[in-house]
Amino acid sequence: xxxxxxxxxxxxxxxxxxxxxxxxxxxxxxxxxxxxxxxxxxxxxxxxxxxxxxxxxxxxxxxxxxxxxxxxxxxxxxxxxxxxxxxxxxxxxxxxxxxxxxxxxxxxxxxxxxxxxxxxxxxxxxxxxxxxxxxxxxxxxxxxxxxxxxxxxxxxxxxxxxxxxxxxxxxxxxxxxxxxxxxxxxxxxxxxxxxxxxxxxxxxxxxxxxxxxxxxxxxxxxxxxxxxxxxxxxxxxxxxxxxxxxxxxxxxxxxxxxxxxxxxxxxxxxxxxxxxxxxxxxxxxxxxxxxxxxxxxxxxxxxxxxxxxxxxxxxxxxxxxxxxxxxxxxxxxxxxxxxxxxxxxxxxxxxxxxxxxxxxxxxxxxxxxxxxxxxxxxxxxxxxxxxxxxxxxxxxxxxxxxxxxxxxxx
Numbered sequence: 001x002x003x004x005x006x007x008x009x010x011x012x013x014x015x016x017x018x019x020x021x022x023x024x025x026x027x028x029x030x031x032x033x034x035x036x037x038x039x040x041x042x043x044x045x046x047x048x049x050x051x052x053x054x055x056x057x058x059x060x061x062x063x064x065x066x067x068x069x070x071x072x073x074x075x076x077x078x079x080x081x082x083x084x085x086x087x088x089x090x091x092x093x094x095x096x097x098x099x100x101x102x103x104x105x106x107x108x109x110x111x112x113x114x115x116x117x118x119x120x121x122x123x124x125x126x127x128x129x130x131x132x133x134x135x136x137x138x139x140x141x142x143x144x145x146x147x148x149x150x151x152x153x154x155x156x157x158x159x160x161x162x163x164x165x166x167x168x169x170x171x172x173x174x175x176x177x178x179x180x181x182x183x184x185x186x187x188x189x190x191x192x193x194x195x196x197x198x199x200x201x202x203x204x205x206x207x208x209x210x211x212x213x214x215x216x217x218x219x220x221x222x223x224x225x226x227x228x229x230x231x232x233x234x235x236x237x238x239x240x241x242x243x244x245x246x247x248x249x250x251x252x253x254x255x256x257x258x259x260x261x262x263x264x265x266x267x268x269x270x271x272x273x274x275x276x277x278x279x280x281x282x283x284x285x286x287x288x289x290x291x292x293x294x295x296x297x298x299x300x301x302x303x304x305x306x307x308x309x310x311x312x313x314x315x316x317x318x319x320x321x322x323x324x325x326x327x328x329x330x331x332x333x334x335x336x337x338x339x340x341x342x343x344x345x346x347x348x349x350x351x352x353x354x355x356x357x358x359x360x361x362x363x364x365x366x367x368x369x370x371x372x373x374x375x376x377x378x379x380x381x382x383x384x385x386x387x388x389x390x391x392x393x394x395x396x397x398x399x400x401x402x403x404x405x406x407x408x409x410x
Contacts, residue, residue, distance in 0.1 A: 024301045025341030027294025032345025034287030037352040039375040042280035063225040078259040093238035096228040098128035105175040109161040120206025128228040136168035136183030144202045151179040155187040156196040295390040302394035334391020342383025
């Protein structure tokens with residue numbers, strides 16, 4: 001019996017029990033859709049994170065208080081402006097230093113208001129942290145020295161407060177103090193996004209206005225120090241120099257733990273990539289459970305099909321069909337169930353990815369919905385494989401039926 005004849009017979013058998021076949025394919029369809037969605041969205045997120053790290057620059061080092069995250073404000077306030085100045089003066093591998101202090105405060109522009117992250121920075125932040133100004137100017141050295149009440153808005157903050165209007169030259173109130181907007185940054189995208197949700201003011205002004213208005217004084221402490229080196233080759237030496245300088249300025253004795261952390265962007269990117277990979281692996285494993293359930297459904301329906309078609313099997317054997325022919329026929333039926341369920345699952349997975357992409361875009365976090373060819377091939381291959389594996393036992397059982405007993409079966 002030719003393979004095409006077996007496939008045609010399998011399609012006729014499935015069409016003869018449309019509802020049963022559809023319910024059997026449902027488990028495979030849901031499992032494949034979940035796998036497609038997880039792989040596509042996972043790759044999209046990985047691409048976004050890679051682009052975000054690329055905008056930061058590979059030759060960037062973050063110095064943070066112990067237990068603090070990349071955004072700062074988690075650990076104890078163990079870093080100061082003097083620490084940043086010491087690094088700038090005494091670390092030969094360092095090309096630029098930019099301390100950052102930040103806190104939350106209310107920002108008001110006209111009738112719009114929000115609780116935003118206020119970052120006090122120096123003029124060096126534009127070069128060190130690779131900020132790109134879309135409108136106006138960034139904080140200058142003269143504004144820093146004069147403690148001017150000027151502000152640079154992240155792209156999302158600017159949209160929220162001013163919509164499509166140009167905010168440069170407009171007045172806003174931060175923690176009850178009036179500031180003038182002098183610039184707007186280009187969006188960093190949804191990879192990190194925190195830069196888009198900040199308001200930047202001179203660090204000197206930050207201490208005398210925003211920080212001074214809060215109950216707890218913070219002196220000249222900072223939440224993070226960004227350090228730029230000339231090339232990737234200088235990263236290790238720069239990190240060692242920074243560590244030695246801070247241990248000396250913090251009077252940390254030999255054998256005592258550091259009260260700060262020194263991280264480079266490359267290591268952070270690697271850690272984030274590992275976390276994302278593990279997360280995708282867990283989600284794919286969860287989706288695989290649906291595929292397993294779908295496979296059990298195929299085995300169950302094929303066993304029922306064998307029972308219902310015992311006389312047909314006996315007749316085929318009586319007219320010369322071999323065990324191999326019966327085995328192949330039922331295996332192809334099972335594989336066809338898996339393939340059809342997988343094809344429907346690919347379509348459903350694409351719809352899910354497209355919907356999530358549209359929703360994210362409307363929320364201000366755009367990403368392109370892409371259906372990857374290897375994901376489709378993997379889904380189709382797994383569907384057929386599950387169909388073959390779960391249909392193997394029913395096919396063997398059908399092939400072993402005695403033709404005489406089968407013809408006598410009622």
